[in-house]
Amino acid sequence: MPMEKKYISHNLEFWGGLECTINRVNDSYFDQLHLSGHYGRTEDIKLISELGIKTLRYPVLWEKHEPRYQQVIDWTFTKKALDELNKYCITPVAGLLHHGSGPLYTSLLDDNFPEMFASYAGKVAQQFPWLQYYTPVNEPLTTARFSGLYGLWYPHISNDVSFAKMLLNQVKGIILAMKEIRKVNPRAKLVQTEDLSKTYSTPALWYQAAFENERRWLTYDLLCGKLQPGHTMWNYFLRLGIPEKTLNFFVANATLPDIMGFNYYVTSERFLDDDLENYPAHTYGGNEIQKYADVEAIRVNHGNPSGLKVLLEEGWKRYELPMAITEAHLNSGSEDQLRWLNEICNVCYVALENGINIKAVTFWSLFGAYGWNNLLSSERMEYEAGAFELRSATPVPTAIATFIKDITGGKKGPFAITSEEGWWHQTNRFYKREIYHRQLV
DSSP: OOOOOSOOOOOOEEEEEOOOOEEEETTEEEEHHHHHTGGGOSSHHHHHHTTTOOEEEEEOOHHHHOSSTTOOOOOHHHHHHHHHHHHTTOEEEEEEEESOOOSTTOOTTOTTHHHHHHHHHHHHHHHOTTOOEEEEEEOHHHHHIIIIISOOSTTOOOSHHHHHHHHHHHHHHHHHHHHHHHHHOTTOEEEEEEEOOEEEEOGGGHHHHHHHHHHTTHHHHHHTTOOOTTSTTHHHHHHTTOOHHHHHHHHHTOOOOSEEEEEEOTTSEEEEESOGGGSOGGGEEEOSSOEEEEEEGGGBOOOSOOSHHHHHHHHHHHHOOOEEEEEEOOOSOHHHHHHHHHHHHHHHHHHHHTTOOEEEEEEOOTTOEESGGGTTOSSOOOEEOOSEEOSSSSOEEOHHHHHHHHHHTTOOOOOGGGSSOOGGGSGGGOSBOOOOOSOOO
16 A cells, blocks of 8 residues: 655654663563663763654663662662753653563562552652653563563463463553552553554464454553453453452553553564465464464455554544554664654554544654564664664764654655655565455454
8 A cells, every 4th residue: 555645734743762671581681771872871862852852752660770679769860861851841751661570579470560560650750750641561461472472581481371460460560550650640641552463364363363353452451441241351361260350450440541552563463374384484383273374464465454544543443542653663774764654654644634533653762772683582682773873882863863853843745765665565575475355354
């Protein structure tokens, strides 16, 4: 589908974000802000302000501030950074846990995890009572999958029971954290992020795709009190041995997000194929019934309505709450990075025209990211640039920085570099050429 090529004047905000994951692999922590050098640079906030960004997802992470239980927290670095944001009139969205499992004294399977996390959130609010926007836990469903289903991150378990407990612990932690935060600042807002995903499949795997397409909404359904008897996933949790009392907590303590934060990547939509021979071995996976390839849906000519426009419409229909794209980024050459961001912005403009309440697009990984080539699972980390490139001592602006300045400054497109189609629209992207005509409902 050709992308829209003309900017339209709308009240769409443009936010920024730093890739700030602190994830644990065995006994090692991988800290993106350490890898990027952010802790040691004083000019980063000024550079961000020069992009014209007025809202920034900024980390105030648990593992960084309270690595030992009940220690006296040193807020020096974070206070300085937040003061800098205030100086440049940039509103922070404070992230407290970003793909993490917490400090060494806890884990996502710890029954006390939600209360300990909420205690930390309360300390953040007491230290910075003026903070208004929070993302207590980034992408809890994704983190539970990577830690509890795929075993990539600590505590490296691969079963549905562990996945379910990890997800429920994180979402309960969000609810309790917002309660503690709102004791200090009753006007505090919840910006809840999650991967905006969808799964498509061959006919033989429709059952698996249908399950994953219900599972993808669990973070928001739990927060909104939608997971009740009769919900498709209610019996899933009961079959895993999760007590009804545990599930009823979320019904009784519904905490609706003030902004639904959708993170959208070229890898967010998946295709499952039981015909393995067309795909490389690293894509092979499966369930208890059969093996299949799990690939980016964009690489299969599957014939289903798909893409960001479709997924935004599904999210709006399900929740009718304000939305934002809270991560927009592509690991590619600069030309395709620009095309990807341009396309996302234009899809959001059209969504606004169609009555969807979408507030912002967030340019993610402003200083790039490390290790997502292997899902942050080993020390063999490749670097991918963002609005700035970090291969020298001083961050160097890239073409993305110019794009962001143009769009925050109100410059209209189309831009010459973005008028061509990205690789995800080109016919040579496919693993196989057949079209699957029947649609997944």
